[in-house]
Amino acid sequence: FSALVVVGDKEGKVGLGFGKAREVITSIHKGNEDARRKMVSVSLKGATLPHEVFSIYDGARVLLRPASPGTGIIAGKTVRAVLESAGVRDVLSKSLGSNNPTNVAKAALQGLRQLRRREDVMSARDKK
Template structure:
C-alpha cells in the first residue's frame, strides 16, 4: 500500500505568504545521553513577522540545523499574533512582560528614536514593523525567556479602541491633551 504525503490526507496546507520575513534568534546544540554515548541535535528559535503588525515565534529541534530552522519557522507562522501600533511605528503605551525569571519593559518612543533593544527583542520589533521603541530586559537573559516575556507583553496590550470600549468612552476622549483640559477649566473659572 502506497501512502500519500501527509499534506494530502485531509490537512489543508497553510498558504506560504512571501510578505512574511523570518529572523533566526538563536541556534543551540543540545545532547541526549543514551546508552552508547551522546546524541547531538540542534534547537533553533525563530521570529517571523509581516512588518505590518503581525509577529510570531517558534522553536524547533532536529538532528540537522536546516531542519530545526524549518520546524521553528513553521511553528512561528502558526503562532502569529496581531499587535496594535501607534502611527504604524511604535507602541501605544509602555508595557511590561514576565516569563519565568525574565522581565521585559517596553516603552513607546518619539519618531527618530529607532529600535533600542537587545538581541532577541530587536528581532521581534524588526519583524513586527516597529521603528521607534525602547526596550529593557531585566532578570533572565535567556533568549527563550526574553522572547516569551516580550510576546506576553505584546499579547496583553490593548488597542485604544478596546480601552475606550472597556471604559465606555469615545477614543477622542482618551487622547484629550492636558493643556486643553486646563484651558477649559480656566474658561469655566473666568467666564
C-alpha cells in the first residue's frame, strides 16, 4: 500500500510525504514521518496569498490566486488539503492537466514555495 500525507501547523508551515508498506497503517505512519521531515515555510498575507502564482509539476498545473476575506478555499480535493494544512483560508485555485493526486499536491506545494511577501522582496533588494 502507498499513502500520500500532508501535514501542517496551519500557520504557514506545510509538508508533503509519501509512504509505502505492506500494511495501510504502516504506510500512513511512514508518510507522516516523511512529511514532517520535508516541512517548509510559506509566506502568507493574513489568511490569503500575497500574489497569484502558477506552478507545474510533471503534467499537473496549478493556479493559485489570492481572494478577499470570507471567500474560503475554492479548490479541488487535493489542493484544498495542502492549502488547509498551510493555514490559507481565502484562495481561488484551478488545477489543470493531470489529475494525479501526487503530482497535483506537489505542484500546489511548489506554488506555495514560490510565494514572496512584498516586505521580503523589498528587504532582499536593499541588501544588494
